[in-house]
Amino acid sequence: MADEQKPEGSPAPPPSGGEAASPMGKPATPAPKPAVPKPAAAAHAAPPKPPAVMLTTPWESDITELLKEHFGGDITEFSTYLGQSFLVAKPDAVIAILDTLKLDLDFDYLVDVTAVDYPKRADRFDLVYILYSFARNERIRVKTVIPDGYTPATAVTVHLTANWLEREVFDMFGIQFAGHPDMRRILLPEEWQGYPLRKDYGILQQDDGWVRENLGIESGQ
């Protein structure tokens, strides 16, 4: 094959015509646009400030009905944001919810386990489980809010894939999972001090002692 690059980039084709022929590709979910309040006509140039909370809409389906029946007050919120549904549950109930979702509602694939750190909050971490159902072709998230030092139960009893995913959460956030078969660091060295994805861990921070001892240099930066 010849290298036939022309030095000048091809001119942009005329913008008119041809566009209607190919519809915009878009997954089926009708994503509701978060209603950013529009300023009254001819307001000043300053655009409206988006509110500081996630503009969710309530989520109702057969899934939520069955879960409400089973868990009642243990699930505090069913919401949808941009067409993606999630529920917020009390930490103690999460594993039972994952189990019910797997056995009764076909959510048999645990996509990911991760955490989000909010250091200023009393309950510091969001713990997020992303689930997918092959039979329903649907993705949901199970979220829970836990304080620092809380040890949530492991999901390995429900999904084997949680093993490494939870080890990574422990490695990066310092959240210990109770009953996990192998609760060790996975990406960082075993003796490393500190949890890098916590917000109070600086971007240039490192475990100086470890670097000095094991690499024989003053700093890896």
Next chain:
Amino acid sequence: MPEATFLDATELVINMGPQHPSTHGVLRVILKLDGEKVNGTECVIGYLHRGVEKIGENRTYQQFAPYVDRMDYVASVSNGLGYCLAVEKLLNIEAPPRAQAVRVILTELNRIASHLLWLGTHALDIGAITPVFYCLREREEVLKIFENYCGARLTTHAFRIGGLQYETYDGFEEEVKKFCDWFIPKVDEYEELLTNNRIWMGRLKGVGVLSAEECKEYGVTGPVLRAAGVQWDLRKAQPYSGYEQYEFDIPTGENGDTYDRYTVRMEEMRQATRIVRQAVDRIPSGPIMGKVPKVVKPPVGEVYVAIEAPKGELGYFIVSDNSTQPYRMRVRPPSFVNLQALDCMVRGGLVADVVAIIGTLDIVLGEVDR
């Protein structure tokens, strides 16, 4: 450092890697052997950990885009596509149709390049030296197209949030079509070398079997899942970037062994070429960049967006706090999750098959360690 323990007198613990030609990077596997039989393994990973997620939380949305190329560096275009789609979802915008078509072409070409590198190195691990030369020769042509398009061959940063930065170059369509016509006979050539080769079949058939149930249990996706007979591909299940317009099949296997994973990936290269041909024939005209604010500041919210990368489901979970930087940037890497199934696949097998199984998982350590 994990402790190596001798559970009984016949068990031998040996170390493989991190510097080993057939671990495809810095992967260390601790093998517990009973003679030729593998009793268990333990993976030691993290040698290539660069804190990509932390970097993502300390850069603006646009600044972080080149970093994602460095995760799965043999399929950087796919990484970029997933990232751009996730941020676009967070902004609730979409790339224009022309940009979407070009994205599909480059992503599928990248799938071919990624599978070619897999085939070459996998065959090399098993002892077939010739295919790697052919595969790299063909991959070179894909990389030339990337280079002509955006100037980079490997870490391309081909896409931007909201569309593309560059218009396609003169002769792009012809060059891509020429590549497609030229490439399909090459796949036949590889198949002639390998598919019915007795040594190849002997080394691959029945090796490293992973059933559909085990795949789902371990969260394994991509060609490994399809080889186990599950006809699931995110491009069909939840189409993005206009994949619903293109006709293509999802190849599946029956036994979930290494041979099926080989045939699935070979067919995927053909199907990728088929998609490229359709896409290049009808690239719509129009703008290549959507309406994206100069300063990307998505409203408060969180999204998880996943694409079918060559290795499996590649997902981005992004939390926005309405600032210019993501509050949380989580990457769900297919290689990391798939590698977890290694122990299940090699247990009870022969030590000689370990390299075949590591090869057939098609992991990239840049993505495992991030």
